[in-house]
Amino acid sequence: MIKIAENTIKRLIVYKKELNRLKAEGKKFIYSHVLAALSGSQPHLVRRDLMAVGYSGSPAHGYSVKELESSISDFLCSSRQVKVILIGIGNLGRAIIDYCHKQNPKIAISSAFDIDPNKINKEYHGVYCFHIDTARNYVIENEIKVAIITVPDSEAQTIATALSDAGIRGILNFTPGRLRVPENVYVENADMMLYLEKVIYFVQNV
Amino acid sequence: MIKIAENTIKRLIVYKKELNRLKAEGKKFIYSHVLAALSGSQPHLVRRDLMAVGYSGSPAHGYSVKELESSISDFLCSSRQVKVILIGIGNLGRAIIDYCHKQNPKIAISSAFDIDPNKINKEYHGVYCFHIDTARNYVIENEIKVAIITVPDSEAQTIATALSDAGIRGILNFTPGRLRVPENVYVENADMMLYLEKVIYFVQNV
Numbered sequence: 001m002i003k004i005a006e007n008t009i010k011r012l013i014v015y016k017k018e019l020n021r022l023k024a025e026g027k028k029f030i031y032s033h034v035l036a037a038l039s040g041s042q043p044h045l046v047r048r049d050l051m052a053v054g055y056s057g058s059p060a061h062g063y064s065v066k067e068l069e070s071s072i073s074d075f076l077c078s079s080r081q082v083k084v085i086l087i088g089i090g091n092l093g094r095a096i097i098d099y100c101h102k103q104n105p106k107i108a109i110s111s112a113f114d115i116d117p118n119k120i121n122k123e124y125h126g127v128y129c130f131h132i133d134t135a136r137n138y139v140i141e142n143e144i145k146v147a148i149i150t151v152p153d154s155e156a157q158t159i160a161t162a163l164s165d166a167g168i169r170g171i172l173n174f175t176p177g178r179l180r181v182p183e184n185v186y187v188e189n190a191d192m193m194l195y196l197e198k199v200i201y202f203v204q205n206v
Numbered sequence: 207m208i209k210i211a212e213n214t215i216k217r218l219i220v221y222k223k224e225l226n227r228l229k230a231e232g233k234k235f236i237y238s239h240v241l242a243a244l245s246g247s248q249p250h251l252v253r254r255d256l257m258a259v260g261y262s263g264s265p266a267h268g269y270s271v272k273e274l275e276s277s278i279s280d281f282l283c284s285s286r287q288v289k290v291i292l293i294g295i296g297n298l299g300r301a302i303i304d305y306c307h308k309q310n311p312k313i314a315i316s317s318a319f320d321i322d323p324n325k326i327n328k329e330y331h332g333v334y335c336f337h338i339d340t341a342r343n344y345v346i347e348n349e350i351k352v353a354i355i356t357v358p359d360s361e362a363q364t365i366a367t368a369l370s371d372a373g374i375r376g377i378l379n380f381t382p383g384r385l386r387v388p389e390n391v392y393v394e395n396a397d398m399m400l401y402l403e404k405v406i407y408f409v410q411n412v
Contacts, residue, residue, distance in 0.1 A: 004411075006246075006404075013403045021384055040212075076407050084402070092301035096398060099298070103382060103399045107406065145409045148402065170409035172402050176309060178227055186408040188401050192302060193309045195396040196290070196354065196378050197219045198212075200313065201282050202392040203351045203376035205210075 008049050012072050014039045015049070019069035029062035073106070083110040085144050087159055088151035089119045089129050092174060096148060097125045109148070111138060115155075132159070139166040146170045153177050160187075214255050218278050220245045221252070225275035235268035279312070289316040291350050293365055294357035295325045295335050298380060302354060303331045315354075317344060321361075338365070345372040352376045359383050366393075 018038045022030060032050070033043040041049075050056070053075040055068065084100075086093055086109050097109050112129040114120060120131050130138065138144065147168045149156055156175040163171065170186045173179055179187050224244045228236060238256070239249040247255075256262070259281040261274065290306075292299055292315050303315050318335040320326060326337050336344065344350065353374045355362055362381040369377065376392045379385055385393050 006408075009404055009407050010400070013400050013407075016403075017382075017397065017400070021382075076403060078410060082406050082410075084406075090301065091297045091304065095296065095298035095301055099398055100402065104403070107399075107402060146402075146405055170405040172405050176223075176227075186405060188405045190398065190401040191223065192305055192396065193313075194216070194219050194223070195394050196306065196313060196352075197222075197282055197310070198215055199352055199376040199378045199392060199394045200288050200290075201215050201219075204284060204288075 004052055008052055009076070011039065011041055011045065011049050012053065012076060014041070015046070016069060016072045016076065019065050019072070022065045023069060027065050030065050030068075031062040034062075077106050081106055081108050082146065083108055083142065083144055084146045084148060085110060085135065085139065086112045086127070086148045086150065087114075087132065087135060087163075088112075088149060088155075089114040089116070089124060090150060093148075093150040094124050096150065097127050101125055110142065110144070113138075135159075136162055136166045139163060139168055144168065146172070148172045148174070149179075150174045160185075210258055214258055215282070217245065217247055217251065217255050218259065218282060220247070221255070222275060222278045222282065225271050225278070228271045229275060233271050236271050236274070237268040240268075283312050286312070288313050288352065289348065289350055290314065290352045290354060291316060291341065291344065292318045292333070292354045292356065293320075293338065293341060293369075294318075294355060294361075295320040295322070295330060296356060299354075299356040300330050302356065303333050307331055316348065316350070319344075341365075342368055342372045345369060345374055350374065352378070354378045354380070355385075356380045366391075 015035060018035060032046040036043045036046045053071050084107060086096060089112050100107055100109055109127050112124060112127050113132045113135040114129055115132045119129050122129050145168060147163050149159060149171060151159060153175045156177055157179060160171060160179040160181055164181045164185045169184060173187055173189050181187055221241060224241060238252040242249045242252045259277050261277065290313055292302060295318050306313055306315055315333050318330060318333050319338045319341040320335055321338045325335050328335050351374060353369050355365060355377060357365060359381045362383055363385060366377060366385040366387055370387045370391045375390060379393055379395050387393055
């Protein structure tokens with residue numbers, strides 16, 4: 001398999017999101033330079049990135065929005081549905097369950113885990129919350145590979161280690177600390193402040 | 207003023223975050239190539255980006271973590287404190303208030319706004335929630351320039367238009383729709399799914 005650069009993946013995800021919006025707005029075709037402008041990318045990068053998913057050339061009437069969205073979607077996530085677990089049912093955890101549910105039907109948060117007795121054995125937007133101590137077995141039994149961590153900072157490392165031991169291969173980390181995990185575990189640090197700081201910079205300086 | 211590329215700003219924010227972590231871990235000095243590795247950047251980009259904030263050369267014992275963090279922080283946000291408002295006190299809104307409060311003392315969410323009578327006139331992590339109809343006047347009177355929008359998708363455009371009219375110049379948009387705003391308003395679309403899709407791609411393909 002050809003190795004695809006991380007930045008290409010990131011751009012493809014943005015294209016997919018823009019194509020989804022265009023589909024919702026009833027748009028049928030799009031030119032690479034328009035998709036580039038909408039995505040904050042460059043036309044030559046769009047064309048190169050689309051070659052990675054099996055599209056080449058730039059059709060005279062533009063790409064079919066529907067076909068392109070579906071090709072990128074299949075390329076990014078080949079499975080019919082990916083099961084993901086969420087650790088930590090705070091405000092952010094609940095917001096993520098709600099958001100995920102609406103945004104991408106291919107991604108299913110199959111269970112949530114928490115340590116708070118008031119949260120355990122309850123459902124949040126259809127996702128059942130179990131005791132954190134059962135997460136390890138759940139991951140093994142259900143062959144879960146991806147986890148979202150939204151626990152307090154002090155708990156994150158212990159949980160990341162336990163999950164990695166159990167077979168988790170990708171972690172979306174919403175805690176501010178740096179996680180130490182084995183080399184075969186991919187960690188993405190989600191940072192909401194980064195977005196806000198960027199807005200503030202542009203408001204103050206541009 | 208020299209125009210700084212959007213990607214440079216984004217990288218500077220990541221360096222700042224990494225430097226903050228290093229400071230918390232008690233580290234005093236750091237080499238540009240180490241900062242590059244931690245930030246997912248390149249050593250030559252780190253050195254070029256640091257020139258933008260007034261650092262040049264690569265000291266033999268590395269950069270001072272504390273000085274560098276404070277220089278980048280001042281560069282990104284020159285004011286003593288930036289006041290930001292938040293529209294929409296759902297789970298995500300509350301998570302953002304909590305997160306922001308802990309992560310960056312220079313950014314203060316000064317007020318929140320919602321339409322739900324059960325949320326109005328209550329405090330969330332010290333942030334008071336007013337009726338959405340008062341947001342316009344609040345922005346004008348307090349010269350607020352930055353707003354975070356975490357309302358349902360169907361409300362986002364009306365709110366963005368009203369805020370832009372009132373003088374808002376930067377919006378952090380957590381709703382999936384595209385906002386139409388005047389040219390002098392900077393919109394950053396925050397997307398939590400983008401992070402998750404990236405993790406899933408790397409788990410499935412690398």
